[in-house]
Amino acid sequence: MKPYIYITRKLPDALVKPLQEKYDVKMWKHDDIPVPRDILIEEVKKADALLSVLADSIDEAVLTAGKNLKVVANLAVGYNNIDLKTASLKGIAICNTPDVLTDTTADLTFGLLMTTARRIVEAAEYLKEGKWQSWNPFLLAGTDVHHKTLGIVGMGRIGETVAKRATGFDMDILYYNRTRKPDAEKKLGVIYTSFDELVKKADFIVCLTPLTAETKNMFTREVFQKMKSSAIFINVARGAVVDEQALHDALVAGEIAGAGLDVFQVEPITVDHPLLKLPNVVALPHIGSSSTETRTSMIELCIENISSILEGKEPKTLVNKDWRPLVKG
Template sequence: MAKKYVYITRKLAPETIEKLREQFEVKMWDSEDQPVPREILLEEAKSADALLTMLTDRVDTELLSKAENLSVVANMAVGFDNVDIDAASERGIAVCNTPDVLTDTTADLTFGLLIATARRLVESSEAVKNGEWKSWSPFFFAGHDIHHKTIGIAGMGKIGEAVAKRAAGFDMEILYHNRSRKPEAESRIGAVYCDFEELLERSDFVVSLIPLSNETHRLFNAEAFKRMKESGIFINASRGAVVDEQALYNALVNKDIAGAGLDVFEKEPISANHPLLTLKNVVALPHIGSSSAETRLAMMNLCAKNITLILNGQKPQTLINKTWISQHS
C-alpha cells in the first residue's frame, strides 16, 4: 500500500520532517527565503493527501478544486485568511492552525515593538552607528513614556490578553475592544471594555491585534487616525490589510499621530521604497511576531502532529472548521 503524500511549502526543521517521514512520503519546497511558486503548489496539490502551508500560500478554490486526495491543510500560523475555509469544508478537508504555542512570543514582540517605537530605540541606535552622537542634550532622542499611560488593544484574543498582562506590569490603564466582552480578562488584568471610537480617542498607544476579515479590512483608516491623540502611537502586529497605509502615512506626516510600529504590511515583503519606510517615526519589522527559534519549532511540530492525526483517521488538536468533525464522525 502506497504511503500517503505530504507536501510542505517551505523549508522546515529536520526533526519535524523526520517525524513525518516515519509514516508518510514527504516532499518539501527547500527554500527558507522564497515561497513556493504558485504553479508548483497547484501541481503538488493534485496528488497531496496533506499540505503544510504558510501565510504566503493561497489555498483557494482554484487549488482545492485540483486537490482530489487532500484531507488536511495545516497552516503554520494562528491566522488563516490565506485559506478558503468554506471551500475546504465543502470538500471535507480539515484546516488546522497553530494557536497557543505562539501567544507569549508574539505578545513579547508586540510589546517590544511598542517600547521601541515610543522610546525611539531603532532611530537612536542608527544614529550611534552612523556617527551622529556628538554630545548630550536634555531632549536628545526624547521619546514617550510607557508607564502609567493608556493602552488600547483592538482584538482581545489570547495574544491581546497576553499583551494586556505585560502592560499591567508597566502600570498602564488597559482599554480593549473586541467582538465580545472578556469578563475574565477584565477581572484578572483590570482591562476595561469600550467601543472602538472611545478606544482610539482615549489611548496613548493603540495596538491592533484583530484578525483580517471583510469587516476589519482597512478598519484603521483616515477617520480612525484623526480620532487618535496627536501624541498617540499606533502598533500593528495583526495583519497589514487592517490598515489603510496611505492614511497612516498621511497621519504621520501631518502629525495627527506621533509614531507607528509595524510588524505587518498589506503587501509583504514591503518594498524598500514604500513611503512609510521614509519616516523616522516608523519602526518597521519583517513580520516576525512569532519568530523565536523555540516557538517556530513548536509551530512546525504542531502542524506535523495535526497532519499525522488526520491521516491516521484521528481528530486533530487545533481544528478551525469544526464542521469537519460531524462530516467524519
C-alpha cells in the same frame, strides 16, 4: 502506497523526520522563496496533506486540484489565506497553530511598542552612523510607556497576554472586542470601551484583531484623526486592517506621533515603501512569533495535526469546525 505530504517551505530536517519515517514527504527547496503557484498546484494534485504558510494562497483552485487532499496544516494562527468554505465542502480539514505562539507574539508586540515610544532603533542607528557628538537633555527623547493608557483592539489570547505585560508598567488598559471579556476585566483590570472611545483616549493603540470582512481597512484616516496627536499606533495583526495610505498621511501631518508595524497589506514590502521613509515608523518583517522555540513548536503542532488526520483521528487545532471527512476517489 504511503500518503504523500507536501511542505511549501524548507523546514529543518530534524523536525520533519517524524513525518518522513511514516509518509512520503517532499519539501519546497527554499525557506525564503515562495513555492511558485504552478508547482504548488501540481504537488497538491498528488498530496494527501499540505503543510502551508500564511503567504501561500490556498484558494478554491488549489483545494479543487487536491483530489486526495485530506488536511491543510497552516503554520500560523491566522488562516485568511485559505478558502475555508471550499475546504469544508470538499472534506478537507484546516488546522492552524494557536496558543503556542501567544506569549512570544505578546513579547514582540510590547517590545515594538517600547521601541517605537523610546525611539530605540533610531537611536541605535544614530550612534552607528557617528552622529553622537555631544550630550544634550532632549537628545532623541521619546515618550514614557509607564502610567500611560493602552488601548487594545482585539482582545483574544494575545491581547490578554499583552495586557498582562502592560500591568507591569502600571498602564491603564482599555480594550475593544466583538464580545466582552468579563474574566479578563476581573483578572487584569482592563476596561471595555467602544472602538471610538478607545482611539480617542489611548496613548498607545495596539491592533491585534483578526482580518475579517468587518475589520478590513478598520483604521482609516478618519480614525487616525480621532487619536491624540501624541498617540502611537502598533499593528501586529494583519496589514489589511489598516489603510496604509491613511496611516502614512496621518504620520506626515502629525496627526499621530508614530507607528510600529510588523505587518503590511502586501508582503514582503520593498525598500521604497512610503512608510519606510518616515523616521517615526519602526517596521519589522512579520516576525511576531519568530523565536526559535515557538517556530519549532508551531511546526511540531502542524506535524501532529497532519498525522492525526491521516491516522483517522481528531486533529488538535481544527479551524473549520463544520469539516466532515469525505471518501476520496
